[in-house]
Amino acid sequence: MTPGPYFDDLTVGQVFRGAPALTLTEAHAVTHQAIVGDRLRLALDHRLSAEVTGAGPVAHPALVWDVAIGQSTIATQRVKANLFYRGLVFRRLPQIGDTLHTSTEVVGLRRNRARAGRAPTGLAVLLVSTADQSRRPVLAFWRCAMLPLRDEPSSVAPDMAPDMAPDRAPDMDLDHIGEPADPGALRAVTAGWRLDRFRDRVPGQHFGAVLPGREWVIDGGDVVSSAPELARVTLNVAMVHHDAGAAGGRRLVYGGHTIGIALAQASRALPNIVTVAGWHGCDHLAPVSEGDTLHSRLAVERTEPLEDGGLVHLRSRVRAVAEDGAERDVLDW
Numbered sequence: 001m002t003p004g005p006y007f008d009d010l011t012v013g014q015v016f017r018g019a020p021a022l023t024l025t026e027a028h029a030v031t032h033q034a035i036v037g038d039r040l041r042l043a044l045d046h047r048l049s050a051e052v053t054g055a056g057p058v059a060h061p062a063l064v065w066d067v068a069i070g071q072s073t074i075a076t077q078r079v080k081a082n083l084f085y086r087g088l089v090f091r092r093l094p095q096i097g098d099t100l101h102t103s104t105e106v107v108g109l110r111r112n113r114a115r116a117g118r119a120p121t122g123l124a125v126l127l128v129s130t131a132d133q134s135r136r137p138v139l140a141f142w143r144c145a146m147l148p149l150r151d152e153p154s155s156v157a158p159d160m161a162p163d164m165a166p167d168r169a170p171d172m173d174l175d176h177i178g179e180p181a182d183p184g185a186l187r188a189v190t191a192g193w194r195l196d197r198f199r200d201r202v203p204g205q206h207f208g209a210v211l212p213g214r215e216w217v218i219d220g221g222d223v224v225s226s227a228p229e230l231a232r233v234t235l236n237v238a239m240v241h242h243d244a245g246a247a248g249g250r251r252l253v254y255g256g257h258t259i260g261i262a263l264a265q266a267s268r269a270l271p272n273i274v275t276v277a278g279w280h281g282c283d284h285l286a287p288v289s290e291g292d293t294l295h296s297r298l299a300v301e302r303t304e305p306l307e308d309g310g311l312v313h314l315r316s317r318v319r320a321v322a323e324d325g326a327e328r329d330v331l332d333w
Contacts, residue, residue, distance in 0.1 A: 004077025036260030
């Protein structure tokens, strides 16, 4: 396999389309559920999914974004850390049996300030766009990855960089790249769904009982396990998730793993979440290691009524407890 690019191999406008497409199967769904604990009812109950969506079994949204992120790592195989995601919005929610294709465009580059004793690195902001087998848009988002500079100048292999642009801008302002989740797009995700049937079939509290300002400290943590397996099943080839040597002595857990567990914990507080329409943003505050136990706090920031339900804007903050008892904040999602 051709190794992935270094930071200084990237140019603004460069597009990576070479990641394998992936057809979502029941095996993917079961494996993902076993690792991160997916608890959304539509992904677990195919009959309920058919009644609500009028179509086949819907795929869990975390499985979909994990595959999209994994496919984008063809551009970031050498990544040292992922700093943030911005503006992830679903255009449609795929079903089991759909095939996902992802393209990854470099939209911003900034060289990091040199530090004594540390290898030089730079930040690359990537626009990740995923479509299905009929070229229908599935989701898009911005991702910021930290990559090393190469020791000696060289060119990336042609199959890793099929679309080269002449504009190289290593000192761009990255703070304003990316857009917040579009409210209209968020509302459109479930257009045509029978949310009234979900409410009729599922007991417990629904949208009307969720009030802005409500907070939960989720009881019980979840240990992070099977981290390389999740990376493999979602086509994530970032070396730090597979090779301890590439990660400075201890493998790093894929960020989507932490996010998936945070969503599973959120669904324990709000068990009637229908789906996730998008993210306003997501910041990785510190790395997570396999064996850490994750604990989260969930807050309702605001709500928006829809015809048969509503959008609930949530904020999840996650803290990791290491096996030696050390604690650190790892996620603000």
